[in-house]
Amino acid sequence: IPSHTQFKEYYKNNCFQKDGKPFQYVSGSIHYSRIPHYYWKDRLLKMYMAGLNAVQIYVPWNFHEEKRGVYNFSGDRDLENFLDLANQTGLLVILRPGPYICAEWEMGGLPAWLLQKPNIVLRSADTDYLEAVNTWMAVLLPKMRRWLYTNGGNIISVQVENEYGSYYTCDYNYMRHLRTLFQFFLGDDTVLFTTDGNTDREMTCGTLEGMYATIDFGTDVNISQAFSRQRRFEPRGPLVNSEFYTGWLDHWGDQHAQVDTQKVSRMLGEMLSMGASVNMYMFEGGTNFGYWNGADHDNRFRSVVTSYDYNAPLSEAGDPTEKLLAIRDTISKFRDIPVGPMPPATPKMAYGFVTLTMVWAYYSILYYQDPALFTAYFTTRTQHTLLPGPSLIYSILYYQDPALFTYYGFMLYRTKLPRDLPEDTPLISPLNGVHDRAYVSVCGVGASGLLERDTTLVMNLTGKQGDQVDVLVENMGRVNFGSKINDFKGLLSNLILGKDVLTDWQIYPLDIDGAIASGWPQSGQRRSLPDPVRGPSDGPVFYQGTLTTNGLAWDTFLRLNEWTKGQVWINGVNLGRYWPKRGPQQTLYIPGPLLSPTQPNNITVLELERAPPHTRVLFMDRPQLNSTSGKTSQTTDRQT
Structure with a gap:
C-alpha cells in the first residue's frame, strides 16, 4: 500500500497512524438523510471551519431500499455525492453502514419489509435476516470500496453493526458473519471497529476480535473510568469515544433536551489532551422529514419528534451556535483551525400568516387513488375477525396484492356497527393492539374519539346498526432501540365494542404522499366527488392554502398554533409531524430551496383531531422547539 494511503491502529504508540504518522481525529456526526442535499456543502464547510478533520455518518438501509430490491441512491440519497463533497471540503469520513444504526431513525434503519416474515429474529444469525443483509451489503459495500482511504478516498474506518452489546441476542455468530462480509467487500486492510455503551455487558456482547473496540459516553461520566473500560477490551491502541454527546433527543411530551456548553467543551478538551480520538454526536442533527422518526419503548411507546436539532453545535437549520464557537476554541488548542470566518x-424569512381552507375529509384520498375504491374494489376482508398478531396485515393484505402494502403513514380500517348503540358503549383494544394511534369516526362525521398505544385503550361510541365505522391508524414511527424493534403497525388484534367483537373489516392503505406529490388536493377539486366527501372541522380533515414569497426562497419555520396534531406538506414534500398540544416542538423547519420564489407554494395539512376556529398558520424566521419551561438533563441510559 502506498504510504500516502495508509490508515491503521498503531498499537505501539496507542494511536491511529495515517500515512506513517500518528493521527488523532476530531470528528462530528452528520446525517445526510436528515439534511436536504442542496445544503450538504454548506454544513460540511461549517464543520471544517470549526476545526474538525473528519465526519461520521450512518447509512440508513431503509432510506435506500424502502421496497425490497428497489435501490435509490439519487438526490437526497446520493451517498457518493456526499462523500465527494466531504472529500472536496477536506474532511475524512468514519462510515457506519449498519445494517442496524439506531440513530432515532425509523426501525433503527432496518427496512420494514423485513417484518413480512413475522417470526424473523432481527440482528441475529437468523437465515432470513442474513439473506437480506447479504443482499443489501452486496449492493452498498462495493460502492464504498473506491472511497476507502487505502484506495485514495476519504473513508478511514468502517463500523460493523452498531452498539450491538445493547441488544438482547448477543449472537457472536452474527457478528462473525458481518466481519467476514465486510472484509470480503472492503478488503483486509480496512480498519473495522465496533462502538458500544459504557457498561461491561455492552462491551462484552458488542466486541469481537478483528474489529477495534471503541466506547461512547457523554458529559455525565468520569472520562478516566470510561476509557479504562475500553482498555479492558482493547489493551493497546488509540483511545476512542465514538459518540460524545453534545446534546440529546426529544420525544413528544418531553421537555426540550439541553446539554451544557461548558461541560461539552471542557470534557472535549480533556479527552483531546489524553490523545483520544473523539466524534461528537451530533454536530448537526437535522430533521426527521416525512415519517422517518423513530421511537422508544421502555415502559411505554414514545415517538421521537420531527426536529432532530439535538441541541447540537449546528442547529437544525445548520446555523452556528455558541456551542459551536466554544468547541472551535477548544479544538484550536490542539490543532490548527482553518483560516477565515465561519460561514454565516x-x-x-418570516413570511407571516396564511389562512388555510378545509377541503376534503380523510377518506376522499380513496377516491383520488381510484374511484373504484368507493365500491370496495380494493377491499380486503378477514374471515370473521381480526387475526391475532401481525398476520392480519402481513399475511392477508400483503400476500393478496403487494401493491396494496404500505409501510409508513396511515391505514384505514372500515366496518359497520353490529347493533344499535343509543348510549355510550366502550370500544376497547384489550390486547393493546393499536399501533400506534387510531382516530375513530362513525358515518364519516367528525372524530368520535381515539385509541393510543399503551395509554388509551378504551373510548365510547354511539350509533345505529349498520353505521359505517372508520378506524384511521397512524404509524408514529417504529421502535429504533432495544428488544422491541420488531415493531408491527396497524391493528394487530381485535377491537371489542361492548359485548361484540368487530368483524368483516375492509382495509385500505392510504397513499397520501403519492397523491399530494402528484398535485392533490388542488387537482382533486376538479373531480366530481360523491357526497358526503367534504369533512367536518373535527376529525381527520385536509386543509390547503398557498404561500407567496415575493421573489424570496429563504428558510422559514412553520408554526401551527392551536392546531392539534397532524402532518404538513409544502409543494408535495412531507415536512413531518406536528403536535403542538403535546410539544415540546412548536415549529417545523422548511428549507428555502423547497419554496418557489415566483409561484404560489402549495400548503397541505392533514389535521387529525381538531383545527382552530381561525385556520391560520404562521411562517416565522426562528424555531420554537421548547414549549415548556426548565431544562432536561442529558441521560445516557441508551446510545444512538
Missing part, C-alpha cells in the same frame, strides 16, 4: 447562518 442561512437567511431566514
Whole structure:
C-alpha cells in the first residue's frame, strides 16, 4: 500500500497512524438523510471551519431500499455525492453502514419489509435476516470500496453493526458473519471497529476480535473510568469515544433536551489532551422529514419528534451556535483551525400568516387513488375477525396484492356497527393492539374519539346498526432501540365494542404522499366527488392554502398554533409531524430551496383531531422547539 494511503491502529504508540504518522481525529456526526442535499456543502464547510478533520455518518438501509430490491441512491440519497463533497471540503469520513444504526431513525434503519416474515429474529444469525443483509451489503459495500482511504478516498474506518452489546441476542455468530462480509467487500486492510455503551455487558456482547473496540459516553461520566473500560477490551491502541454527546433527543411530551456548553467543551478538551480520538454526536442533527422518526419503548411507546436539532453545535437549520464557537476554541488548542470566518447562518424569512381552507375529509384520498375504491374494489376482508398478531396485515393484505402494502403513514380500517348503540358503549383494544394511534369516526362525521398505544385503550361510541365505522391508524414511527424493534403497525388484534367483537373489516392503505406529490388536493377539486366527501372541522380533515414569497426562497419555520396534531406538506414534500398540544416542538423547519420564489407554494395539512376556529398558520424566521419551561438533563441510559 502506498504510504500516502495508509490508515491503521498503531498499537505501539496507542494511536491511529495515517500515512506513517500518528493521527488523532476530531470528528462530528452528520446525517445526510436528515439534511436536504442542496445544503450538504454548506454544513460540511461549517464543520471544517470549526476545526474538525473528519465526519461520521450512518447509512440508513431503509432510506435506500424502502421496497425490497428497489435501490435509490439519487438526490437526497446520493451517498457518493456526499462523500465527494466531504472529500472536496477536506474532511475524512468514519462510515457506519449498519445494517442496524439506531440513530432515532425509523426501525433503527432496518427496512420494514423485513417484518413480512413475522417470526424473523432481527440482528441475529437468523437465515432470513442474513439473506437480506447479504443482499443489501452486496449492493452498498462495493460502492464504498473506491472511497476507502487505502484506495485514495476519504473513508478511514468502517463500523460493523452498531452498539450491538445493547441488544438482547448477543449472537457472536452474527457478528462473525458481518466481519467476514465486510472484509470480503472492503478488503483486509480496512480498519473495522465496533462502538458500544459504557457498561461491561455492552462491551462484552458488542466486541469481537478483528474489529477495534471503541466506547461512547457523554458529559455525565468520569472520562478516566470510561476509557479504562475500553482498555479492558482493547489493551493497546488509540483511545476512542465514538459518540460524545453534545446534546440529546426529544420525544413528544418531553421537555426540550439541553446539554451544557461548558461541560461539552471542557470534557472535549480533556479527552483531546489524553490523545483520544473523539466524534461528537451530533454536530448537526437535522430533521426527521416525512415519517422517518423513530421511537422508544421502555415502559411505554414514545415517538421521537420531527426536529432532530439535538441541541447540537449546528442547529437544525445548520446555523452556528455558541456551542459551536466554544468547541472551535477548544479544538484550536490542539490543532490548527482553518483560516477565515465561519460561514454565516442561512437567511431566514418570516413570511407571516396564511389562512388555510378545509377541503376534503380523510377518506376522499380513496377516491383520488381510484374511484373504484368507493365500491370496495380494493377491499380486503378477514374471515370473521381480526387475526391475532401481525398476520392480519402481513399475511392477508400483503400476500393478496403487494401493491396494496404500505409501510409508513396511515391505514384505514372500515366496518359497520353490529347493533344499535343509543348510549355510550366502550370500544376497547384489550390486547393493546393499536399501533400506534387510531382516530375513530362513525358515518364519516367528525372524530368520535381515539385509541393510543399503551395509554388509551378504551373510548365510547354511539350509533345505529349498520353505521359505517372508520378506524384511521397512524404509524408514529417504529421502535429504533432495544428488544422491541420488531415493531408491527396497524391493528394487530381485535377491537371489542361492548359485548361484540368487530368483524368483516375492509382495509385500505392510504397513499397520501403519492397523491399530494402528484398535485392533490388542488387537482382533486376538479373531480366530481360523491357526497358526503367534504369533512367536518373535527376529525381527520385536509386543509390547503398557498404561500407567496415575493421573489424570496429563504428558510422559514412553520408554526401551527392551536392546531392539534397532524402532518404538513409544502409543494408535495412531507415536512413531518406536528403536535403542538403535546410539544415540546412548536415549529417545523422548511428549507428555502423547497419554496418557489415566483409561484404560489402549495400548503397541505392533514389535521387529525381538531383545527382552530381561525385556520391560520404562521411562517416565522426562528424555531420554537421548547414549549415548556426548565431544562432536561442529558441521560445516557441508551446510545444512538
